[in-house]
Amino acid sequence: MVWESSVTLVAAALALSNLVNGLPNSHPSKSHYPGWAGIKHIFAFGDSYTTTGFNVSLAQPSPANPLGNPTYPGYTSSNGPNWIDYLTTTYNKSFIETINLAYGGATVDSTLVAPYKPTVLSVKEQVQTEYLPIYASQSSIFPWTSDDTLFTIFIGINDIGNSYSSQNATLTPTIFSELSGLVDQLYSTGARNFLFLNVPPVDQSPLTQAAGPASQALEASAISDWNSRVVSLSKSLTHRHSDVTSFVFDTNKVFSRVIEHPCAYPQTCAYQNTTQYCEAYQNGTPTPTSFNATCGVSVDKYLWLNSLHPTFRMHEAIASQIVKLIK
Ligand SMILES: *[C@@H]1O[C@H](CO)[C@@H](O)[C@H](O)[C@H]1NC(C)=O
Numbered sequence: 001m002v003w004e005s006s007v008t009l010v011a012a013a014l015a016l017s018n019l020v021n022g023l024p025n026s027h028p029s030k031s032h033y034p035g036w037a038g039i040k041h042i043f044a045f046g047d048s049y050t051t052t053g054f055n056v057s058l059a060q061p062s063p064a065n066p067l068g069n070p071t072y073p074g075y076t077s078s079n080g081p082n083w084i085d086y087l088t089t090t091y092n093k094s095f096i097e098t099i100n101l102a103y104g105g106a107t108v109d110s111t112l113v114a115p116y117k118p119t120v121l122s123v124k125e126q127v128q129t130e131y132l133p134i135y136a137s138q139s140s141i142f143p144w145t146s147d148d149t150l151f152t153i154f155i156g157i158n159d160i161g162n163s164y165s166s167q168n169a170t171l172t173p174t175i176f177s178e179l180s181g182l183v184d185q186l187y188s189t190g191a192r193n194f195l196f197l198n199v200p201p202v203d204q205s206p207l208t209q210a211a212g213p214a215s216q217a218l219e220a221s222a223i224s225d226w227n228s229r230v231v232s233l234s235k236s237l238t239h240r241h242s243d244v245t246s247f248v249f250d251t252n253k254v255f256s257r258v259i260e261h262p263c264a265y266p267q268t269c270a271y272q273n274t275t276q277y278c279e280a281y282q283n284g285t286p287t288p289t290s291f292n293a294t295c296g297v298s299v300d301k302y303l304w305l306n307s308l309h310p311t312f313r314m315h316e317a318i319a320s321q322i323v324k325l326i327k
C-alpha cells in the first residue's frame with residue numbers, strides 16, 4: 001500500500017443527539033440539497049487522510065470504478081479503504097461517482113504553510129489547477145449538477161502540524177480567508193452542497209506524543225481554534241449564499257471517542273491498541289489484516305498505522321457517522 005506522509009445548523013439539534021456528529025446549516029431558502037440518497041457526484045479536496053491517488057488524466061469515474069482510477073481503494077494512508085472510499089461505495093444510497101483531488105501532505109495554500117515537499121498540491125492548487133479547468137464546466141467529462149453533487153473539504157492537519165509551534169497569531173485567520181475565497185470559487189461554478197470535516201485530535205497521534213506534553217497542548221489548542229473557524233466559515237457561507245447547504249462533520253469527536261472506547265462504533269470495536277503504532281506495519285502491509293509477531297496483534301487491530309495516519313476501521317466509522325449527519 002502506497003501513501004504520502006505526511007456544523008453548522010442549530011445548536012439545539014446537536015444537544016438532542018450525540019450520535020449525530022454535526023449540524024446541518026440554517027435552512028436554505030432555495031435548497032439544492034437532494035438528501036444523501038439524491039447525491040450522485042462528489043468532489044473531494046484534502047490531504048493524505050482523503051487521497052486515493054486519483055490522476056485526472058487517466059480513467060474518469062464509471063460503474064467499473066466509481067472513483068475512476070487507480071484500482072479501488074486506491075493509494076490511501078489507511079492500509080485499506082479510506083472515508084471517501086467508504087462514503088462512495090459502501091455507505092452510499094445511490095450510485096455515486098467521485099472525483100477525489102486530495103493530495104498527501106496538502107495544506108490550504110503552500111505559500112502560507114509549506115508542505116513537507118514542494119510538489120504537494122495544496123487545496124488552492126486542487127481547486128485552481130485541477131477542478132476549475134477540468135471539471136467546473138458541468139457538461140464536460142463529468143456531468144454533475146448543482147442539485148446532485150456534494151463538495152467535501154477535509155483540510156487542516158498539515159496546516160496545523162507544520163505551523164503550530166511557531167505560534168503565529170495572524171496565520172490561521174489568513175489561511176481561513178484564503179479557504180473562504182476558494183470555497184466562493186467553487187460556489188461560482190455551481191457548487192451548492194458542502195461538507196466540511198474538522199481536524200481530528202492529531203495532538204494525540206504518536207507523532208505529537210513523541211514531541212511531548214507541551215507540544216501536545218499547543219497543538220490541541222491550535223486544533224480547537226481551527227475547528228471553531230471551520231464552523232464560522234460554514235455559517236458565513238450559508239449567510240452569504242441562501243441557496244447553499246453546508247454541513248460540518250465533527251471528525252474530532254469520533255476520533256476522540258474511539259481512542260478512549262474502541263467499541264464506541266461497531267466499525268472500530270476490533271481495535272486493541274489506540275495509542276501507538278507498530279514499526280513493522282508503518283509503511284503499509286501486504287493485506288489490510290496482515291500480522292507480524294513483533295507487533296503482537298494484526299495491523300487492523302491498531303488504530304494508528306504509523307505516526308500520523310489511522311487504519312481503515314477509523315475511516316469506516318467516520319463514513320458511517322457522516323451519512324447520519326447529511327441524510
Ligand atoms: C497521470 O497520468 C499521466 C498520463 O498517463 C502521466 O503522464 C502523469 O505522469 C500521471 N501523473 C502522476 C502524478 O502520476
Ligand SMILES: *[C@@H]1O[C@H](CO)[C@@H](O)[C@H](O)[C@H]1NC(C)=O
Pocket residue numbers: 066088089090092093094095096
Ligand atoms: C453503492 O455503490 C456501489 C459501488 O458503486 C454500487 O454497486 C451500489 O449499487 C450502490 N448502492 C446503491 C444503493 O445504489
Ligand SMILES: *[C@@H]1O[C@H](CO)[C@@H](O)[C@H](O)[C@H]1NC(C)=O
Pocket residue numbers: 112168169170171174
Ligand atoms: C505570520 O503569518 C503571516 C500570515 O501568513 C505572515 O505574513 C507573517 O510573516 C508570519 N509571521 C512570522 C513571524 O512568521
Ligand SMILES: *[C@@H]1O[C@H](CO)[C@@H](O)[C@H](O)[C@H]1NC(C)=O
Pocket residue numbers: 272273275276277278279294295296
Ligand atoms: C501498543 O503497541 C505498541 C507498539 O507495538 C506497544 O509497545 C504497546 O505496548 C501497545 N499498547 C497496548 C496497550 O497494547
Ligand SMILES: *[C@@H]1O[C@H](CO)[C@@H](O)[C@H](O)[C@H]1NC(C)=O
Pocket residue numbers: 279280292293294
Ligand atoms: C516482522 O517485522 C520485523 C521488524 O520490522 C521484520 O524484521 C520481519 O521481517 C517481519 N516479518 C515478516 C514475516 O514480515
